[in-house]
Amino acid sequence: MIRTENLTKVYxxxxxxxxxxxxxxxxxxxxxxxxxxxxxxxxxxxLTGMIESTGGRxxxxxxxxxxxxxxxxxxxxxxxxxxxxxxxxxxEQNLDYFARFYGMDxxxxxxxxxxxxxxxxxxxxxxxxxxxSRGMKQRLGLAQALINDPKVLFLDEPTANLDPEGVREYRxxxxxxxxxxxxxFVSSHILSEVRAVCQTVGLLAKGKLVAQGTLDEVARTxxxxxxxxxxxxxxxxxxxxxxxxxxxxxxxxxxxxxVFRAKTDIRDRLAASFFEQGVHVREMRVEEPDIxxxxxxxxxx
Amino acid sequence: xxxxxxxxxxxxxxxDHITSRRFIIxxxxxxxxxxxxxxxxxxxYNNRLEAYNxxxxxxxxxxxxxxxxxxxxEKPSIMLVFLFMMSYMATLGSILALAIGFDLVSKEKESRSxxxxxxxxxxxxxxxxxxxxxxxxxxxxxxxxxxAVSLAMLLVFSVVPTLDEFAAILIxxxxxxxxxxxxxxxxxxxxxxxxxxxxxxxYTLVIFFAVTTLLPxxxxxxxxxxxxxxxxxxxxxxxxxxxxxxSGGGYDTAVSVDDPRETDPAxxxxxxxxxxxxxxRRLISDVSSIFSPQMNxxxxxxxxxxxxxxxxxxxxxxxxxxxxADLADALGRVWMNIAALIVFPAAFFAATYVKFMRMDIR
Numbered sequence: 001m002i003r004t005e006n007l008t009k010v011y012x013x014x015x016x017x018x019x020x021x022x023x024x025x026x027x028x029x030x031x032x033x034x035x036x037x038x039x040x041x042x043x044x045x046x047l048t049g050m051i052e053s054t055g056g057r058x059x060x061x062x063x064x065x066x067x068x069x070x071x072x073x074x075x076x077x078x079x080x081x082x083x084x085x086x087x088x089x090x091x092e093q094n095l096d097y098f099a100r101f102y103g104m105d106x107x108x109x110x111x112x113x114x115x116x117x118x119x120x121x122x123x124x125x126x127x128x129x130x131x132x133s134r135g136m137k138q139r140l141g142l143a144q145a146l147i148n149d150p151k152v153l154f155l156d157e158p159t160a161n162l163d164p165e166g167v168r169e170y171r172x173x174x175x176x177x178x179x180x181x182x183x184x185f186v187s188s189h190i191l192s193e194v195r196a197v198c199q200t201v202g203l204l205a206k207g208k209l210v211a212q213g214t215l216d217e218v219a220r221t222x223x224x225x226x227x228x229x230x231x232x233x234x235x236x237x238x239x240x241x242x243x244x245x246x247x248x249x250x251x252x253x254x255x256x257x258x259v260f261r262a263k264t265d266i267r268d269r270l271a272a273s274f275f276e277q278g279v280h281v282r283e284m285r286v287e288e289p290d291i292x293x294x295x296x297x298x299x300x301x
Numbered sequence: 302x303x304x305x306x307x308x309x310x311x312x313x314x315x316x317d318h319i320t321s322r323r324f325i326i327x328x329x330x331x332x333x334x335x336x337x338x339x340x341x342x343x344x345x346y347n348n349r350l351e352a353y354n355x356x357x358x359x360x361x362x363x364x365x366x367x368x369x370x371x372x373x374x375e376k377p378s379i380m381l382v383f384l385f386m387m388s389y390m391a392t393l394g395s396i397l398a399l400a401i402g403f404d405l406v407s408k409e410k411e412s413r414s415x416x417x418x419x420x421x422x423x424x425x426x427x428x429x430x431x432x433x434x435x436x437x438x439x440x441x442x443x444x445x446x447x448x449a450v451s452l453a454m455l456l457v458f459s460v461v462p463t464l465d466e467f468a469a470i471l472i473x474x475x476x477x478x479x480x481x482x483x484x485x486x487x488x489x490x491x492x493x494x495x496x497x498x499x500x501x502x503x504y505t506l507v508i509f510f511a512v513t514t515l516l517p518x519x520x521x522x523x524x525x526x527x528x529x530x531x532x533x534x535x536x537x538x539x540x541x542x543x544x545x546x547x548s549g550g551g552y553d554t555a556v557s558v559d560d561p562r563e564t565d566p567a568x569x570x571x572x573x574x575x576x577x578x579x580x581x582r583r584l585i586s587d588v589s590s591i592f593s594p595q596m597n598x599x600x601x602x603x604x605x606x607x608x609x610x611x612x613x614x615x616x617x618x619x620x621x622x623x624x625x626a627d628l629a630d631a632l633g634r635v636w637m638n639i640a641a642l643i644v645f646p647a648a649f650f651a652a653t654y655v656k657f658m659r660m661d662i663r
Contacts, residue, residue: 041663050419050662070422078420084413088317100309101421144417 001026001152001183002047006056009042009207016042018207019056024185024200029178031194032187033295034204040187041081043204044154047185048078060152074102077150081157081187083141087130091122091140094129095147102148116143119173134161142173152183159193171197191295203295222294231287232260232267237280243273259287306427307434314435318401319442327397328443334389335447339454342382346460349377379466380606382455383473386447387602390477391595395509398481401439402488403505404498405432406657411497416662429493429657433650436489440481448474469628473605476598479642483594484509486649493656513595520589528582532574535567587637594645597638604631 002024009017017039024030034040045051047058049069058065060072085094092113099109117123120139129140138161145153155174159167174184174197188194194201195215202212203222211218229249234240235257243251243260247269250261260270267284274281318324353376406429409415418428448470455462462470488505495501590596603610608631632639 045663048420050416070424073420073422080413080416080420082413084409084415084417086313086317086414087412088321097309097313098418098421101306101423103305141417145420147421 001028002030002058002060002185004043004047004056004058007043007046007053007058008055009039009046009051010054011042015207017046017053020204020207020209022202022209022212024183026183027178027181028200029174029184029198030186031198031201032185032204033189033191033194033201035189038189038204039207040189040204041156044078044156044185044187048076048154049073050078074148075151076154077145077148077152078154079138079141079145079156079158081160083137083144085129085132085137085140085144087128089129090127091117091125091129091132091136091143094140095144098144099147112147112149113143116146119143119146121169135163135166138162139166142170150182152185153177154185154187156187158186158188159190167193191292216288219288219294229261229263230265232262232265232270233283233285233287234258234260234270234281235283236274237282238278241274241277241279243270245269245273256282303427306423307431310423310428310431311434311438314405314432315438315442316435318435318439321401323400324397324439327393327400328446331389331393331397331443332447332450334393335386336450336454338385338389339382339451341385343454343458343460345384346377346379346381349381353377375609378469378607379455379460379462380469380473382460383451383470383602383606386451387473387477387599387606390447390480391598394477394481395484395513395595397443398440398484399488399505399509401436402485403492403502405436405489406492406653407495407498407501408492419662425658425660426654429654433489433653436485437478437482440485441478444474444478444481447477465628469605472628473602476601476605476642479646480594480598482646483642483649486646486653487512490649490653490656493653493660512593516589516593517596520586523589524582524585527585528578531578532571535565535571591637591641592645594642597641597645600635600638601632601642604628604635 002022004020004022007017007020007022008015020039020043022043032040032043042051046053047060047065049065049072052066061075063072063075065072085091086097089097095113095116096109099113104112114123117125120143122136122139122143125136129137132140138158142155142158145155159170162170174186177184178197184197186194186198198215200213201215201218203210203218211221213221237256240253240256240258245262245266247263247266248260249263252259252261260266265286267286271281271284406415409418415428419425452462452470487508488501491504491508492498492501495504590600605628608628
């Protein structure tokens with residue numbers, strides 16, 4: 001549904017997005033992760049046809065964005081970071097103004113706007129958008145992004161101004177949209193947000209795509225390399241006895257705890273050996289790379 | 302460019318303008334001052350009309366005994382009524398135009414509504430053209446209201462324009478709208494160039510004072526500096542025959558037959574030199590004033606309201622009595638000012654368009 005090929009954007013000699021190759025399937029909820037300034041928003045602006053790329057191309061639903069930005073805008077919804085509205089108009093009037101660009105008749109506009117305002121809990125709010133709180137603006141932003149019932153939804157830092165209740169409602173909404181088969185592209189620097197709603201992620205750093213896949217796949221790809229060794233963490237009630245096994249490469253001991261570096265996953269053999277020696281095992285697990293640590297390491301690069 | 306999208310933007314902009322407190326306050330002031338100026342104009346017109354009627358009553362005596370036999374008093378035009386309105390329009394009208402334009406784009410940048418708008422299926426040129434159209438509509442609305450108030454007051458005071466005068470009033474309205482557009486265009490350009498509305502207002506005011514005050518003064522200074530000293534009167538100088546001012550406000554241009562300027566070669570030489578000097582000065586002054594919408598507006602409006610007076614401003618020496626100045630002639634004489642009134646806003650609108658199309662919306 002979304003594809004970029006060597007997508008590049010250079011601002012005043014500085015490369016914001018550098019040869020990005022990305023693919024997001026139909027109906028996928030994709031998390032676009034990366035630290036501030038990584039090029040996430042610039043990528044979204046190119047994908048939504050709001051700025052032109054310096055090189056490469058991007059396609060949404062098979063339409064090349066640079067060649068037909070208006071056609072792309074007709075099938076997408078976009079919630080910008082720090083979304084803004086016309087402060088002299090009510091939420092309903094703002095939505096009506098935007099809805100007119102899709103050629104909806106008055107009755108359809110009225111129905112759609114009423115539904116969307118109810119959806120984001122702004123139904124019956126008569127105050128002008130200029131008097132809205134940031135959270136209310138963010139919710140109205142979601143409504144305007146959905147005004148044309150889009151196939152693809154781009155959300156840039158969608159939970160930035162929401163309170164916990166708003167965040168929960170946003171997550172429910174994204175899950176509902178995913179259930180309707182819509183493709184959702186969520187850009188965020190907050191891992192927990194992406195983790196809560198996205199099936200797949202792409203990690204961007206300094207304009208380049210560092211990894212793409214499920215969160216576990218990305219974490220494994222980016223984890224510090226330990227060769228092909230498996231790290232097994234063991235904690236026992238008694239003092240750890242000496243274990244002889246040809247698969248073990250090294251053991252790091254610390255009182256009743258130890259980390260075994262082995263050629264393969266030998267947990268079954270370790271368990272049997274401890275049982276035979278009458279040692280009670282409190283914990284035994286294969287150590288997975290910590291996803292937060294992996295991402296923080298990328299963010300700090 | 303799709304017309305429905307353009308009109309959607311224009312409709313919203315027009316609605317924003319006419320419902321904004323700023324526009325309503327300035328428009329109300331504008332209409333009140335227009336009404337007051339029309340009232341003053343009607344007073345002037347009635348005085349002139351009274352004088353004209355008196356002169357007509359004394360015509361038989363003047364034809365026989367007066368210094369200028371054959372002279373006919375000129376009936377005052379209803380367009381005199383708009384003379385005061387023109388000067389108010391030049392100040393308050395330009396403030397109205399600046400007020401509706403200076404934050405049209407910068408406010409959208411500040412509120413980030415432009416980014417939201419651009420995420421919907423609308424081209425940038427449709428947005429900026431819609432903004433221009435909405436602004437022109439609002440100014441046209443203000444101008445139409447002012448003219449309607451003026452016409453209503455004329456009728457209330459039993460001054461009924463002829464068809465020609467009505468056409469001239471409409472032309473005056475169109476010229477005034479063109480003048481307002483010049484300042485609207487400046488404000489819109491500054492709004493597009495500046496990142497914040499505060500800066501846009503400052504830039505707009507700087508240009509406003511430059512073209513209204515500084516430019517004419519610089520033009521006069523340049524004329525003084527470049528044209529040199531005026532030619533000196535010949536030693537055989539005799540007092541110049543003075544044209545008699547008519548009660549209608551114009552000048553009777555007939556001169557006596559034994560004019561020394563036609564017989565004395567020194568006088569003829571002086572006349573030639575003086576004509577060249579005045580034309581040189583006027584050329585320099587005209588070049589600078591062509592960049593001033595105020596000056597262009599005054600010149601064109603004067604041609605519409607009083608073709609005779611305009612002819613005197615735009616012609617060197619006396620206007621030939623056998624060539625009565627009509628509206629078409631008068632407008633023809635100020636074609637450069639008319640062109641400038643069109644080119645000036647067009648140039649600023651073009652600059653706005655280019656800047657807006659290339660604007661960084663991050």
